[in-house]
Amino acid sequence: MKVLFLLAVFQVLLFSQSSYFNISLYDETEFYVIFDNYNYSDPGNYAEFDAVSPGEHSLKVIKYDASTSAQGNIIFEGKVKIPAGYDIYAVIDEYNSLNIYKKVKYGLNRCYCDNRKKCGEKNGEKYKEPNLETTDECKYKIIRTEDFKDLKNSINNRSFESTNIDIVKTAVNKNYFSSQQVRELLSFFTFEASKLELAKYSYKRVCDQKNFFKVYDAFNFDSSVEELKNYISGK
Numbered sequence: 001m002k003v004l005f006l007l008a009v010f011q012v013l014l015f016s017q018s019s020y021f022n023i024s025l026y027d028e029t030e031f032y033v034i035f036d037n038y039n040y041s042d043p044g045n046y047a048e049f050d051a052v053s054p055g056e057h058s059l060k061v062i063k064y065d066a067s068t069s070a071q072g073n074i075i076f077e078g079k080v081k082i083p084a085g086y087d088i089y090a091v092i093d094e095y096n097s098l099n100i101y102k103k104v105k106y107g108l109n110r111c112y113c114d115n116r117k118k119c120g121e122k123n124g125e126k127y128k129e130p131n132l133e134t135t136d137e138c139k140y141k142i143i144r145t146e147d148f149k150d151l152k153n154s155i156n157n158r159s160f161e162s163t164n165i166d167i168v169k170t171a172v173n174k175n176y177f178s179s180q181q182v183r184e185l186l187s188f189f190t191f192e193a194s195k196l197e198l199a200k201y202s203y204k205r206v207c208d209q210k211n212f213f214k215v216y217d218a219f220n221f222d223s224s225v226e227e228l229k230n231y232i233s234g235k
Helices: 145-156 161-174 179-188 192-203 207-216 222-233
Strands: 003-006 019-025 030-036 038-044 046-053 054-067 070-082 086-093 096-106
Touching: 019 054, 019 070, 030 046, 038 046, 046 096, 070 086, 145 161, 145 179, 145 192, 179 192, 179 207, 192 207, 192 222, 207 222
Parallel strands: 003 046, 019 086
Antiparallel strands: 019 046, 030 038, 030 054, 054 070, 086 096
16 A cells, blocks of 8 residues: 655746655554645555655654554654655664665656556556665665564474464565575475475565575575576566
């Protein structure tokens, strides 16, 4: 789910002066946002503002309480400086700090559709989902060291691989992992089939996919590595 906010422009701006601002939370949870004292009432797991005038803007981010469908605690309140002619991507980390992780020329490789996964064509080119291995955002979304340690302890204290597979899949659904972390998790499993199942399942949530070759060391048979490679390449 996403929320799109198109700001009203009260003065005529040249295209080069327009700016775009995109903000999300490190854990992808939903939030409410107040931008320049205007309260946007619908929650979303990211918010974007187009045709933003350059300069300093006020921003307040309020956590969405899914249990009550109401506003929760304020996790950020402050000023954000938007330069002219750029797309600015920011994330609020686990310490409630605002971090700008990407800055590109205005409109560069940006999708202009409501559904980013079905964006179609823009200027004759297909829109492509951003590759996690090339974004700095990963460092804000990757599972915390303490949580990863707890995950390993949890699967280490259980004997049944089927139970541990479910535990790891649940963690993968909620977090991003590095290739090395996936390799570590697979070391807790005995059966080749279990390792292969989890490696395939985890790939979509690996931040450094270019380093996924590290996971290959977890397998005992070359046939398993080849099957995993074919899965990744879509064969």
